[in-house]
Each structure stands twice: as C-alpha cells, then as structure tokens.
Amino acid sequence: MSLVFSAITPHSPFLIPSIGKENLERLKETEKAFKKLEGDLYSSKVETIIIFSPHGNIQPNSFSMNLSPEFTTNFEDFGDLTTKINFSCDIGLAHRIRERMETRAPLQMMSESSLDYGSGVPLYLLTKNLPNIKIIPIYYSGLDIEAHFKFGQLLKREFMVNKERIAVIASGDLSHKLSKDAPAGYSPKAKKFDKKIIEFLSKNKVDDILNMKSSIISEVSECGLKSIAMLLGVLSDIKYEPELLSYEAPFGVGYLTMNFKL
Numbered sequence: 001m002s003l004v005f006s007a008i009t010p011h012s013p014f015l016i017p018s019i020g021k022e023n024l025e026r027l028k029e030t031e032k033a034f035k036k037l038e039g040d041l042y043s044s045k046v047e048t049i050i051i052f053s054p055h056g057n058i059q060p061n062s063f064s065m066n067l068s069p070e071f072t073t074n075f076e077d078f079g080d081l082t083t084k085i086n087f088s089c090d091i092g093l094a095h096r097i098r099e100r101m102e103t104r105a106p107l108q109m110m111s112e113s114s115l116d117y118g119s120g121v122p123l124y125l126l127t128k129n130l131p132n133i134k135i136i137p138i139y140y141s142g143l144d145i146e147a148h149f150k151f152g153q154l155l156k157r158e159f160m161v162n163k164e165r166i167a168v169i170a171s172g173d174l175s176h177k178l179s180k181d182a183p184a185g186y187s188p189k190a191k192k193f194d195k196k197i198i199e200f201l202s203k204n205k206v207d208d209i210l211n212m213k214s215s216i217i218s219e220v221s222e223c224g225l226k227s228i229a230m231l232l233g234v235l236s237d238i239k240y241e242p243e244l245l246s247y248e249a250p251f252g253v254g255y256l257t258m259n260f261k262l
Contacts, residue, residue, distance in 0.1 A: 002162045002164055002166050003159050003160075003166050003167075003234070003238070004044040004045070004046055004166065004167060004262065005040065005041050005044040005046055005166075005262070006168045006169070006234065006259075006260040006262065007167075007168075007169055007170070007257070007259050007260060008170045008172070008231065008257065008258040009037065009125075009126075009170070009257055010121075010173050010224075010253075010255035010256060010257060011117060011119075011121040011171045011172070012030070012121065012251075012253070013078045013117055014026075014251070015031065015034065016078075016121060016124060018075075019078045019079065023251075027248065027250065027255070029247075029248050030246050030255050030257055032245075033245035034122075034125045034126065034257065036259070037257065037259060038126050038127075041126050041167060042129050042130065044165065044167065046130070046133065046165050046166070047090075047134065047164040048090040048133070048164050048165070048166050048167070049123070049127070049135045049166075049167045050136050050138060050168045051123065051136070051137050051138070051169045052138050052139075052169070052226075053118035053119040053138070053139055053140075053227065054118050054139070054171070054224065054227055055117060055118030056110075056118065056119065056137060057108075058139055059108055059141055060142035061106055061141065061142060061143065062107060063105065063106060063107050063139065063151055064108045064109075064138070064139040064141070065094060065107060065108070065110070065137070065139075066111065066112055066138075066139070067089060067091065067095075067109050067110065067111050068089055068110075068111045069088065069089055069091065071086065071087040071088075071089065071135060071137070072085070072087075072115065073085045073115050073120035073124050074114040074117075075117060078117070083124070085123065087123065087127075087133065087134070087135045088134050089135065090134035090135065090136050093136060093162060094136050096162070097155065097158050100157065100158050116137075116139075118171045118172070118223075119171060122171050140226040140230065141226075144214070145212070148226045148229035148230045149210055149230070150233060151233060152231060152233020152234040152235075153234070153236050155230070156233065156238075159234065168234050170224070170228050170230065171227055172222070172224020172225070172228060173222065173224050173254060173256075174193070174194045174224055174249075174254030174255070175187070175190035175191075175193050175220040175222050175253070175254045176221040176223070176252065177220055178190045178191060178249045178252045178253065178254055180252075181252055182251070183252065183253065185221075187219055187220055189216060190220045190254075193216060193217075194220075194247070194249070197225070197256070198256065198258075201244075206232050206236070209228070209229065210229065212225075222254075224256070235260060239262075240260045240261060241260070241261040242259075242261075243259040243260070244256075245258060245259055
C-alpha cells in the first residue's frame with residue numbers, strides 16, 4: 001500500500017501570517033503542530049496529497065472531486081491578495097479514482113483552479129518544502145457520516161494498488177459554538193462534543209464516531225466530522241497510532257491537529 005501519511009488539520013485563515021497577524025499569537029499550539037506535521041510529511045517522501053475539504057463544491061447527494069490540471073491557493077476573501085502557491089493535479093490517480101467509483105459511489109467531477117481555503121490553508125502550511133507535490137481535492141457531501149466512512153473505504157482500495165506515495169489530509173474544524181463570542185453563537189454541548197471526538201479518535205473508537213447523534217452534530221455547528229469519517233474509512237483495517245498534536249479554541253472554534261502514525 002502506498003499510503004505514507006495521514007492527519008487531521010484545522011483550516012483557520014488566521015494561520016496564514018499575512019491574515020492572522022497579531023491573532024497568530026493565540027494559535028501558538030496549532031502553529032507548532034503544523035510545523036511538526038510539515039516535517040513528518042516531508043520525511044514521508046510523499047508524491048501526492050489527497051485533501052478532504054468542507055468548503056468546496058458541496059452537493060447534497062454526491063461527493064465532488066476537483067480535476068483542474070492546475071490549482072492556486074486563494075485567500076482574497078480574507079483580504080490577502082498576494083499569498084499564493086501553485087499546485088498540479090495528479091490527473092492519472094484522479095481518473096483511476098473516478099473509474100473505481102463509477103458504479104460504487106456517487107462522485108461528481110468539477111474543474112476549479114482556485115482552491116477553497118479549507119484546502120488552501122493546510123496545503124500552504126504543509127508543502128513549503130515540497131515544490132513538486134501533486135494534489136487531489138475531494139469535497140464531502142450532504143450524505144450521512146456512515147456514507148463518508150464507506151466512501152473512504154472505497155478510496156483506500158485504489159490507494160492500495162497505487163504505486164505513488166500518498167498522503168491523506170482531513171481538513172476541518174470542530175465545534176463553532178465553544179464560547180459566547182463564537183462565530184455561530186454558543187452551545188453548552190460544544191465542549192463535550194469536541195472532548196468526545198478527541199477521545200474517540202485517540203482510542204480508535206471509530207464506531208462511536210459513526211454513531212453520534214445527528215441532532216448533537218447539528219447543534220454544535222462543526223465542519224470537520226465528515227472529512228474525519230472519510231479519513232477513518234481510508235484507515236480502516238490499517239494499523240496506525242493516533243497522535244494528538246494540539247487542540248485549542250481561542251476564537252470559539254475547536255482547532256484539532258492530529259497525526260495518524262502509520
């Protein structure tokens with residue numbers, strides 16, 4: 001199998017120095033965790049990064065895969081018109097994934113050269129020393145958590161026969177309701193939700209994550225659980241060691257960084 005790296009990362013635009021500025025000081029632990037992941041990713045000699053993002057072309061009943069030949073990070077919505085990195089798509093692997101999924105799972109193709117920030121933030125921070133890296137952005141759907149886990153399992157089958165060295169990154173934030181000044185308001189259930197997710201991931205309790213009540217998931221306003229479910233599907237039946245690198249919530253949003261050591 002060619003899977004050489006896997007991780008969960010947050011995607012706060014404040015992690016981009018030109019955007020975060022003084023706010024970056026409040027994300028020290030997350031910044032430190034990204035530097036650790038960056039070193040591990042570089043050491044893995046990765047050739048292609050598959051990134052799961054919640055902020056691209058989200059369809060209610062199908063997953064989406066971006067097949068643009070070239071990509072550019074775009075942070076213009078956050079006032080940064082200059083911070084850009086270019087990437088190439090792994091077209092060959094993307095087409096093999098499309099062929100495998102054709103009769104097995106709903107997968108829609110798209111071509112958008114401008115990367116959403118859910119993909120752009122982690123890739124900007126992790127690939128500074130990987131100038132020739134190829135990527136494939138995949139966006140989750142409106143389907144349930146279990147469907148995302150099964151989709152990840154189908155992806156794994158393609159990775160197992162692939163010769164290139166692949167990294168899979170699940171981009172997403174946990175609850176957006178952790179404090180009274182949080183962007184989505186406050187929920188007393190938010191802290192418990194984030195704590196449970198971290199506990200389940202750390203103890204490999206995959207079924208507990210897949211069986212979480214949809215009402216609680218909706219209540220806490222998260223954007224990372226489906227990305228995580230896809231990653232767990234990719235990792236199913238693979239021996240790995242969860243490594244919690246950081247968790248903090250200075251702005252009322254839960255930022256989790258976790259490495260899954262293979």
